[in-house]
Amino acid sequence: MLAHGSGGKLAHELVESSFLKALANPLLAKLDDSAVFNFSGRLAFTTDSYVVSPIFFPGGDIGKLAVCGTVNDLAMSGAKPLYLSLSFIIEEGLPQGELSQVVDSIQKAAQEAGVEIVTGDTKVVHRGSADKLFINTAGVGIIPEGVDISGNNARSGDKVILSGAIGDHGIAVLSRREGLSFSTQLESDCAPLGGLVADMLAASSNIHSLRDPTRGGLATTLNELAKQSRVSIRIEEEKVLVRDEVLAACEMLGFDPLYVANEGKLVAIVPPEDTDKVLKVMRENHYGKEAAIIGEVRAEHPGRVVMKTCLGSSRIIDMLVGDILPRIC
Amino acid sequence: MRFIQEFRSSELAKGLISRIHQKSKTQARFMEFCGGHTVTIFRYGIRQVLPKTLEMLSGPGCPVCVTANVDLDKAIALAQIPDVIITTFGDMLKVPGSHSSLQEVNASGADIRMVYSTMDALNLAEENPTKSVVFIGIGFETTAPIIAASILQAEERRIRNYYILSMHKLCPPVIRAILESGEVKLHGLICPGHVSAIIGSHPWEFIARDYGISCVISGFEPIDVLQCVDMLVAQIESGQSKVEIAYRRGVHPEGNQQALKLMKQVFEPCPAQWRGIGEVPDSSLKLKKEYQHFDAELAFDIDPGPTYEPVGCICGDILRGVKTPLDCSLFGKDCTPQYPIGPCMVSSEGSCSAYYLYGEGFEG
Numbered sequence: 028m029l030a031h032g033s034g035g036k037l038a039h040e041l042v043e044s045s046f047l048k049a050l051a052n053p054l055l056a057k058l059d060d061s062a063v064f065n066f067s068g069r070l071a072f073t074t075d076s077y078v079v080s081p082i083f084f085p086g087g088d089i090g091k092l093a094v095c096g097t098v099n100d101l102a103m104s105g106a107k108p109l110y111l112s113l114s115f116i117i118e119e120g121l122p123q124g125e126l127s128q129v130v131d132s133i134q135k136a137a138q139e140a141g142v143e144i145v146t147g148d149t150k151v152v153h154r155g156s157a158d159k160l161f162i163n164t165a166g167v168g169i170i171p172e173g174v175d176i177s178g179n180n181a182r183s184g185d186k187v188i189l190s191g192a193i194g195d196h197g198i199a200v201l202s203r204r205e206g207l208s209f210s211t212q213l214e215s216d217c218a219p220l221g222g223l224v225a226d227m228l229a230a231s232s233n234i235h236s237l238r239d240p241t242r243g244g245l246a247t248t249l250n251e252l253a254k255q256s257r258v259s260i261r262i263e264e265e266k267v268l269v270r271d272e273v274l275a276a277c278e279m280l281g282f283d284p285l286y287v288a289n290e291g292k293l294v295a296i297v298p299p300e301d302t303d304k305v306l307k308v309m310r311e312n313h314y315g316k317e318a319a320i321i322g323e324v325r326a327e328h329p330g331r332v333v334m335k336t337c338l339g340s341s342r343i344i345d346m347l348v349g350d351i352l353p354r355i356c
Numbered sequence: 357m358r359f360i361q362e363f364r365s366s367e368l369a370k371g372l373i374s375r376i377h378q379k380s381k382t383q384a385r386f387m388e389f390c391g392g393h394t395v396t397i398f399r400y401g402i403r404q405v406l407p408k409t410l411e412m413l414s415g416p417g418c419p420v421c422v423t424a425n426v427d428l429d430k431a432i433a434l435a436q437i438p439d440v441i442i443t444t445f446g447d448m449l450k451v452p453g454s455h456s457s458l459q460e461v462n463a464s465g466a467d468i469r470m471v472y473s474t475m476d477a478l479n480l481a482e483e484n485p486t487k488s489v490v491f492i493g494i495g496f497e498t499t500a501p502i503i504a505a506s507i508l509q510a511e512e513r514r515i516r517n518y519y520i521l522s523m524h525k526l527c528p529p530v531i532r533a534i535l536e537s538g539e540v541k542l543h544g545l546i547c548p549g550h551v552s553a554i555i556g557s558h559p560w561e562f563i564a565r566d567y568g569i570s571c572v573i574s575g576f577e578p579i580d581v582l583q584c585v586d587m588l589v590a591q592i593e594s595g596q597s598k599v600e601i602a603y604r605r606g607v608h609p610e611g612n613q614q615a616l617k618l619m620k621q622v623f624e625p626c627p628a629q630w631r632g633i634g635e636v637p638d639s640s641l642k643l644k645k646e647y648q649h650f651d652a653e654l655a656f657d658i659d660p661g662p663t664y665e666p667v668g669c670i671c672g673d674i675l676r677g678v679k680t681p682l683d684c685s686l687f688g689k690d691c692t693p694q695y696p697i698g699p700c701m702v703s704s705e706g707s708c709s710a711y712y713l714y715g716e717g718f719e720g
Contacts, residue, residue, distance in 0.1 A: 265366065274360050280472075281704055283399075333715075337366045338373070338578055340401025343715030348693040 041149060045127055046113075049134045054110075054145040062110065062145035066169070071106035073097060074165035082129065082160050084200045086214025087290075090129035093162040094136035095219045095290060096241070102224040103237045103293065105176035106168030108140060113147040116161040119154050129160065140219035142166065168221075173232045180235035181256035181296040183326035188295040188302070189266075190223065190309060191216070191317040193245050194273035197287035202276070209279070213272040218291030223314045227295065230308040236296035239289070243347040246285040248294055249332045250346045256296075257329040262322030262344075264336050285334075286347045296324060359605070363577030369405075372582040377407045380589045385411045385541060387677055389531065390548035391418030391705025392576050398714035400578040406585065413540065414710075416530060416633065416675040417548055419495045420447045420703035424629040427523045428453035429660035430653070431492050434521060435466040437656055441484065442468045443477035444492040445499075450702045454664040474506035481510070481518040490652045493520040498550045500524050500641055501615035504622035507643070507650050519652035522642055525628060527551050528559045529639035533630075535567050540677045544588035546581070547573040549603045556611030557599050564597040575603035622647055631699065632672020671698035674707050681711040688712060 047056065054062045075096050082089040094111065101108040113133065117126065137144055195216040202211045220239065227234060236256070240248035245267070253260045269277075269284045277284050291314060297305050302320065309315030322334075332344040362368075388394055394414045397403060403412050416422050432453045435442045442458065449459040449470065462468040467487075471477050474491055481489035493503045503520055510518045527548060534540060547560050552573045560571045570591035574584035584602040591597060601607050619641070628640030643651045652658075668686050673679040681687045681700070691697040693709055700706035 271360070278360060336400045336578075337364045338369045338400050338402065338405050338582075339366065340404040342399060342401050343713070345713050345715075 045130050046147060046149075049130045050113075050137070050144045052143045052145065054143060055147070064110065064145070068172070069170040071101050071104040071168045071170055072165070073100040073104075074163065075100060076161060076163045078158065078161050079200060080158055081200075081203050082125070084203050084215055085211070086195075086199055087217035088129055088132050089160055089162055090131075090133040091136045091217050092290060093164045094133055094140060094142070095217050097164040097166040098140045098142060098219045098221050099239045099290075099293075101166050101168035102221045103176070103239055104168075104170060105174040105224065105228060105234070105237065106170045107225065108142045108166055108168040108219075108221045110145045111137065111142050111164050111166040113144045114163040115147075115149045116157050116163075117149065117151045118157040118159050119151055121159055126160070136219060140221050142221075171228065174228060176234055176237050178236050178238060178252050178255035181252055181258050181260075181324045182235060182298070183258060183324055185235055185296045185298055185324040186302045186320050187249070187260060187262060187322040187324065188297055188306060188309065188318055189245065189268070189321045190220075190293045190295070190315045191291075192268040192270045192273070193240065193289055193292060194269055194277065194284040194287035196290040197244070198273050198276045200288075201280070209276070211272050211276060213270065213276075216289055216291035218314050220291065220293055220314055223293070223309065223312045226308045226312050227305050230304045231297065231301035233301050234295055234297050234305065237293055239293050241290060242288050244284070244286040244288060245294065246283070246332070246344045247347045249344065250330075252294070252296065253332050254330045256324070259325045259328045259331040259333065260322060261325055261333050261335065264334050266319055266321040268317055268319065285344060360577065363575070363579040365579065368579050369582060372579065372586055373405050376410075376582070376586050376589055379586070379593055380407045380409045382592055383409050383411075384543040384589070384592050385413060386544040386546060386585065386588055387413040387415045387540070387542050388546040389415040389417040389527065390546070390551070391421070391703065391707075392550070393417070393546055393548070393574060393581060394707055394710050395705055396576050396578060396581050398710040401714070402578065402581055410585070410589070413542075413677040414674070414680075414707040415677055416534070416630065417496070417527070418700070418703050418705040418707075419499075419525060420451055421671060421675060421699045421706045422525055422530075422630045422633070423451070423494060423523055423699070424631050425454050425665060426629060426660065426663045429455070429663055430658050431521055431523075432456050432458060432461055433658050433660040434490055434652060434656060435461050435468055439487050440467070440656070441480060441487050441489045442466065442492060443471045443480060443489060444468065445472075445494065446470045447703050447705075448492055448494060450696070451699050452666070452696065452702070454660075454662070474502050475509070478506050478509055478513075478515060478518055481515050482513065485517060488517050488519060488655070490519045490521055493522045493524055496525055496527055496548070496551050497554045497619070500623065501554060501612075501618045504618040507622050507647055508618070510650065511647075519650055519655050520643070521652040522623075522640070524623070524641040525630065526625070526639045526641065528555075528562070530630060530633060530636050531563060533633060533636045533639070534676055535563070535569070537676070542569050543592055544570040544572070546584050546588070547571050547599070549573060549575045549580070549606055552601070552603070552607045552611070554612050554615050557601055557607065557609045560599045564599050568597045570597045571599040573599070573601045573603050573607050575606055630675075632675040666697045669698035671700045671708070674700055681708040684708070
């Protein structure tokens, strides 16, 4: 068990025993106040804090999420993710074993993503001041020459590609939440997407926008893109892949899968002439094998997202407001 | 059979839609009673694909929406009593009462837990013997049996710190009240699916018999609703009014006998206040005498203070089917899902929320 305020020695031991060994690399091993490295080119820099509850869920844990989330934010700018920082805020009483498990999955995720953890920090706070474990990661990556990806770049006529099924992460996490647990075979889709994006950029340097539909789901991401680029987006319900397990859980809870979080999916806005080649390389990648064109960008009604339903009618897809709450009946 | 995708098939939908267009000759007005149906109708744009002969109205079938402020205020006042843990279904949290909402009093320190089952609330009571756990008993005939079951369990497990605040509503009496008022002229009623799974089809027969209104019990997928509309049109065109079940996979004519038995054992009918409709006799459930020690209203001194209704909000008229959200001057301007004023905008099954989220009346 980790206790608060035991001073420098214990913290030092924690860093030595848990982190340095698992995350070993020359930059981190120096233990200087800052990681120092050389860079040339255009830099992408991002940060995110992870407070998921429960910290372990089917298909991942808070550690894997903290690496993948930040790696994916870098990748969505077209950057090749390189280095991450890692800060822990630990509630006293967290079993050492659980922390080790988290560090272990951080190591595995970082290895898969091809990034190094080069600096970090650990704080242990009083019981009740945090919920088990909070993690912040920041990351930097290099944007290749000629790549210009932004939520502003969607143009009328572009195609909208979705890399796979939606809602897996949100439902997997919810299935383990206190007071709501239900059994499902479903696992979180939590995955680092740097490799997938690299393959896509190799196929086309003219990808206009990339975004990972995390909190707020696909609906919120499409709305952000439509508003930022001042275009409308039309998607087709039948093209959006939702697994049976997700559909069933959403029916039970009264959720719309379009608003449920993903942690290993991306939306790409691609000019029509490059769509086929981008789709081809996506489908050859493990994390994009179910990729499909789900709709297109149009000029009229800027900021609006419309979905053609399975009945052939249309409806507006709005942003998520607040949290989604389970319904009564 | 997976019971979801089959009922969203575009092929089946096309067939049903063209059949309805061919069959429907007479101008007719249908009301979907249930908020679940309202959501399906808007989410799949069903109004857009129906012929001009058919007018669709949304009814009062959203348990959150029809809960009167006076009852909401009681729940909120209960939450502020020391050592009380409020347990509730998620939808209730955001609904504004006269002065506040459960979510707001939660943020200022009241202990409010969202649960998915009454059994979770019961377990919470067992784990917290020094606290009083109150379950907010809201919902129609669908949720009443599980609350009755929790009362019997509490009795069996000798849990003495578990209470319910009964705000149940019964569907057939309120439909009678709406039809008796004569405000809305209906030709067909899309009867609730899950309520009917409990009570069966017989309790709706008075609507067909006494008011000459065609009734079809529907499921909640788009194909279910289209099939239901098709059956209603068939009744109208052949001059019939009877109760039919389109939702065969969920509803038996006799209902769920076990659930009905539980309800009858624990509850008895009593009058209730409905938002926008007023007091309706025998439209709620209260605990029978032998179970009154579980009644939160008797166990606690609840002082909800004076009741206020939001100025300008027409949720009451919308619930009676007299007006639509588009008639409300607050809709989409002062009242949005982010900053809701009336309950029909808060609840995921409310008409205002459905109109707003799915863009009813939008062009393009």
